Amino acid sequence: MTDNTQQRPDSGPNSTPELPTQYAPAEVEGKLYERWVERGYFEADAKSDKPPYTVVIPPPNVTGSLHLGHAFEHTLIDALTRRKRMQGFETLWQPGMDHAGIATQNVVERELAKEGKSRHDLGREAFVERVWQWKDESGGQISGQMRRLGDGVAWQRERFTMDEGLSQAVQTIFKRLYDDELIYRAERIINWCPRCLTAISDIEVEYQDDDGELVSIRYGEGENAIVVATTRAETMLGDTAVAVHPDDDRYRHLVGTEIELPLTGRRIPIVADEHVDPEFGTGAVKVTPAHDPNDFEIGRRHGLPNLAVLDERGVITAAGPFEGLDRFEARSAIVGALRAEGRIVAEKRPYTHSVGHCSRCKTTIEPRLSMQWWVKVGPLAEAAGKAVRDGEVTIHPQEMESRYFGWVDNLHDWCISRQLWWGHRIPVWYGPNGEMVCVGPGEEPPSGEGWHQETDVLDTWFSSGLWPFSTLGWPEKTESVEKFYPNSVLVTGYDILFFWVVRMMMFGLYAMDGTPPFRTIVLHGMVRDERGKKMSKSFGNAVNPLDWMDEYGSDAVRYTLARGANPGTDVPIGEDWVQGSRNFANKIWNATRFALMNGATVEGDLPPAEELSAPDRWILSRLGTVVAEVDASYDDYQFAKVSDSLFHFAWDEVFDWYVEMSKTTFQAGGPAAEVSRRVLGEVLDVTLRLLHPIVPFVTEALWTALTGRESVVVADWPADSGFRDPAAEREIELVQQVVTEVRRFRSDQGLQPGQKVPAQLELAGTALVAHEAAMRSLLRLQPAGEGFTATASLPVAGARVALDLSGTIDVEAERKRLTKDLAAAEKEKAQATGKLGNEAFLSKAPDQVVEKIRTRLAKAEADIERISAQLAGLPKP
RNA sequence: GGGCGCAUAGCUCAGCGGUAGAGCGCUGCCCUUACAAGGCAGAUGUCGCUGGUUCGAACCCAGCUGUGCCCACCA
Numbered sequence: 005m006t007d008n009t010q011q012r013p014d015s016g017p018n019s020t021p022e023l024p025t026q027y028a029p030a031e032v033e034g035k036l037y038e039r040w041v042e043r044g045y046f047e048a049d050a051k052s053d054k055p056p057y058t059v060v061i062p063p064p065n066v067t068g069s070l071h072l073g074h075a076f077e078h079t080l081i082d083a084l085t086r087r088k089r090m091q092g093f094e095t096l097w098q099p100g101m102d103h104a105g106i107a108t109q110n111v112v113e114r115e116l117a118k119e120g121k122s123r124h125d126l127g128r129e130a131f132v133e134r135v136w137q138w139k140d141e142s143g144g145q146i147s148g149q150m151r152r153l154g155d156g157v158a159w160q161r162e163r164f165t166m167d168e169g170l171s172q173a174v175q176t177i178f179k180r181l182y183d184d185e186l187i188y189r190a191e192r193i194i195n196w197c198p199r200c201l202t203a204i205s206d207i208e209v210e211y212q213d214d215d216g217e218l219v220s221i222r223y224g225e226g227e228n229a230i231v232v233a234t235t236r237a238e239t240m241l242g243d244t245a246v247a248v249h250p251d252d253d254r255y256r257h258l259v260g261t262e263i264e265l266p267l268t269g270r271r272i273p274i275v276a277d278e279h280v281d282p283e284f285g286t287g288a289v290k291v292t293p294a295h296d297p298n299d300f301e302i303g304r305r306h307g308l309p310n311l312a313v314l315d316e317r318g319v320i321t322a323a324g325p326f327e328g329l330d331r332f333e334a335r336s337a338i339v340g341a342l343r344a345e346g347r348i349v350a351e352k353r354p355y356t357h358s359v360g361h362c363s364r365c366k367t368t369i370e371p372r373l374s375m376q377w378w379v380k381v382g383p384l385a386e387a388a389g390k391a392v393r394d395g396e397v398t399i400h401p402q403e404m405e406s407r408y409f410g411w412v413d414n415l416h417d418w419c420i421s422r423q424l425w426w427g428h429r430i431p432v433w434y435g436p437n438g439e440m441v442c443v444g445p446g447e448e449p450p451s452g453e454g455w456h457q458e459t460d461v462l463d464t465w466f467s468s469g470l471w472p473f474s475t476l477g478w479p480e481k482t483e484s485v486e487k488f489y490p491n492s493v494l495v496t497g498y499d500i501l502f503f504w505v506v507r508m509m510m511f512g513l514y515a516m517d518g519t520p521p522f523r524t525i526v527l528h529g530m531v532r533d534e535r536g537k538k539m540s541k542s543f544g545n546a547v548n549p550l551d552w553m554d555e556y557g558s559d560a561v562r563y564t565l566a567r568g569a570n571p572g573t574d575v576p577i578g579e580d581w582v583q584g585s586r587n588f589a590n591k592i593w594n595a596t597r598f599a600l601m602n603g604a605t606v607e608g609d610l611p612p613a614e615e616l617s618a619p620d621r622w623i624l625s626r627l628g629t630v631v632a633e634v635d636a637s638y639d640d641y642q643f644a645k646v647s648d649s650l651f652h653f654a655w656d657e658v659f660d661w662y663v664e665m666s667k668t669t670f671q672a673g674g675p676a677a678e679v680s681r682r683v684l685g686e687v688l689d690v691t692l693r694l695l696h697p698i699v700p701f702v703t704e705a706l707w708t709a710l711t712g713r714e715s716v717v718v719a720d721w722p723a724d725s726g727f728r729d730p731a732a733e734r735e736i737e738l739v740q741q742v743v744t745e746v747r748r749f750r751s752d753q754g755l756q757p758g759q760k761v762p763a764q765l766e767l768a769g770t771a772l773v774a775h776e777a778a779m780r781s782l783l784r785l786q787p788a789g790e791g792f793t794a795t796a797s798l799p800v801a802g803a804r805v806a807l808d809l810s811g812t813i814d815v816e817a818e819r820k821r822l823t824k825d826l827a828a829a830e831k832e833k834a835q836a837t838g839k840l841g842n843e844a845f846l847s848k849a850p851d852q853v854v855e856k857i858r859t860r861l862a863k864a865e866a867d868i869e870r871i872s873a874q875l876a877g878l879p880k881p
Numbered sequence: 882g883g884g885c886g887c888a889u890a891g892c893u894c895a896g897c898g899g900u901a902g903a904g905c906g907c908u909g910c911c912c913u914u915a916c917a918a919g920g921c922a923g924a925u926g927u928c929g930c931u932g933g934u935u936c937g938a939a940c941c942c943a944g945c946u947g948u949g950c951c952c953a954c955c956a
Binding site for chain 1: 885903904915949
């Protein structure tokens with residue numbers, strides 16, 4: 005990398021000491037953020053008359069620090085809320101964090117393990133105390149990161165799912181559901197993690213294909229022998245039947261008889277059950293009701309006993325030679341023993357099948373019969389489905405609706421009890437005679453001999469399901485609940501659609517009398533690396549957002565993320581792209597710096613249209629269009645489009661053309677320059693306001709410098725002025741086209757960009773007349789002085805640019821280029837003529853399209869004429 | 882097995898019926914007093930394959946191939 009920075013001292017006569025030539029994010033970001041917070045810009049007033057706009061943060065787990073995915077999500081929410089705040093809404097971005105029961109408990113347990121201790125060494129109370137310490141540390145880290153990102157959250161309202169108030173909300177809703185018989189206690193087969201030692205819900209199980217071994221075992225003897233296959237041989241100790249299909253002729257005669265279960269001496273019945281697929285394997289299934297969900301159902305239908313043979317750690321409890329063995333040791337030991345008895349009829353064969361793993365620790369799940377608490381999901385989910393079907397709640401992007409319905413329409417009851425220590429303890433007390441009392445908030449729990457509280461805690465999603473209103477003070481009837489419920493939008497990743505969104509929908513509709521928790525659900529994708537690969541610590545491609553923010557600034561990270569946010573799709577991000585965004589921030593910085601050096605102003609009314617130059621009218625016309633485009637994109641949650649429109653408008657149109665043209669105006673001085681200073685001030689003012697929600701820091705620094713006002717955070721969101729001037733737009737487009745054409749000529753001729761060339765511009769009778777000075781400046785053309793000889797003559801758009809190249813012209817190169825262009829124009833003409841000669845086309849194509857083709861034809865014909873003339877004008881070889 | 886996507890420039894992706902686009906990368910020239918974190922100019926695509934609809938298809942329809950994700954089952 006070359007270092008040119010020292011060669012360019014910033015010492016010109018116009019240099020401003022206030023703004024350095026490069027934007028240094030580190031120097032402004034922290035200060036600005038603290039100022040915003042001190043001024044209370046982000047706090048939300050429930051008493052305000054303004055219409056509310058509410059978004060809750062998807063509460064980060066207090067398991068550590070934020071990653072790029074959070075930075076992405078926060079950027080989107082911050083952009084939405086900053087815009088709404090500018091639009092005059094009473095805006096609440098609700099901050100807070102999630103206690104994240106099992107996840108946090110695991111993290112702290114790992115910490116303890118480093119000290120050689122387990123949670124049991126500490127005991128429940130001391131362990132929970134330890135987790136609270138962890139929470140304080142992690143929470144501090146997270147809020148520090150949010151400040152660095154620029155998140156405009158209402159810090160005074162920060163909540164934690166285990167706060168006093170939120171615990172009340174949990175207890176209240178639990179009691180209500182309990183009283184409505186939507187919460188119950190039952191013994192069922194659940195997903196048990198033998199490492200976490202807790203039940204987990206169905207959706208906390210991750211299935212993956214594992215290599216197992218399928219063994220076929222002969223049960224019984226002689227004529228009555230029956231062969232079953234299994235991948236979990238250890239469970240045979242708990243078999244209480246063999247099942248076959250009722251219509252299976254191979255086994256019909258055996259149904260109702262008993263056979264001996266090997267290794268145990270027990271006799272078990274053969275039952276007929278529809279669940280068995282006669283086509284699969286031998287068509288006979290061993291039935292272990294205590295250790296398999298399907299077998300449990302078969303057992304229930306046939307009144308079979310549930311015989312548990314594994315304990316909570318997955319260790320064999322059945323008396324005998326295998327007692328005390330781990331489930332996987334037992335598996336091979338039992339296969340060995342069966343083989344010794346000649347019971348293995350087909351040798352083990354490799355078998356890939358889907359196996360459930362704990363989503364938190366990846367341990368293989370063991371289905372286990374146990375007493376748990378459940379939410380009866382049926383009526384709640386029905387309401388959640390209806391709210392979306394009725395359009396009360398809309399999902400962006402719409403394709404995600406089918407996933408949503410897929411879940412709410414096919415659900416099982418939700419196991420909410422966890423055998424953990426960190427979480428909301430279930431508010432039920434058991435009495436000495438088997439009584440069960442659910443205790444609501446403020447109620448005295450029963451006391452006396454033999455009463456004790458349930459030791460299980462609730463699934464962490466139980467409390468986060470209440471988040472849209474528990475954070476507002478519910479169950480108290482607070483002003484905040486009145487004002488800010490329902491939330492306006494929920495922004496979250498599609499990966500927690502089922503975990504979180506559906507739970508909020510169910511609980512919100514239930515607790516708030518049918519009012520959904522939010523009106524719009526915006527589902528964003530996952531952040532991936534620059535090759536589109538999933539980011540994860542184990543791949544080594546995970547990025548700490550702070551590293552990039554330190555190096556390139558928060559705005560650069562935010563802009564990159566927003567620009568990648570196409571609806572519902574994953575977002576690839578690489579360091580190169582962040583650099584590009586940093587460059588954009590710097591470009592904005594320097595353009596504004598230029599404007600300030602040249603006296604751009606926002607004071608006073610905009611001059612009336614008749615006092616404006618064509619470039620002024622052009623850029624103001626474009627500005628209005630861009631405001632409208634950006635609004636439309638925001639309203640459709642198209643963040644990538646917002647970012648892209650603004651990038652191209654700012655850089656390509658304002659900076660590369662309007663600013664460049666304004667140099668000529670400023671140099672000439674006079675009233676036109678005054679007008680231009682005001683227009684430039686206007687354009688930058690509006691552009692900075694439009695950019696602010698996405699890149700809040702650099703825009704704040706520049707906008708306050710430009711306007712001298714308090715803060716862009718509380719500035720008005722730009723309105724489309726409605727000013728449009730198609731004639732000016734065409735005129736400037738023509739200037740751009742001609743300038744580009746002459747530049748290309750210069751480039752083809754090998755002229756150095758800065759080299760001044762004497763030229764005569766014959767622009768009379770064209771729209772270019774008013775732009776001669778600007779064109780000369782943009783093209784580095786000098787006035788034609790003494791001894792001017794036109795060695796090159798470019799007819800352009802009805803005008804002529806004659807250059808004195810004094811022998812530097814590369815005639816052959818130019819001839820070659822022109823010949824190529826001529827061929828292209830002729831091809832174009834042929835195509836257009838063909839179309840216009842096509843009856844079918846003329847009769848069926850819409851007028852606009854026909855008109856467009858006519859224009860193309862005219863342009864092609866003009867090009868042919870022009871290029872031919874240019875060719876003819878070249879000196880003969 | 883059921884469902885939802887995706888396949889466009891070297892890479893990552895827009896476009897979704899009327900002349901193929903962006904960012905990055907690439908080539909050439911350049912310290913041009915806002916910016917070298919920059920400027921100007923330029924090259925690069927049988928828009929996965931095969932059919933169909935249409936005056937016209939990257940775009941709509943059908944089939945195929947490849948690929949990703951979600952759900953269910955897996956003795």
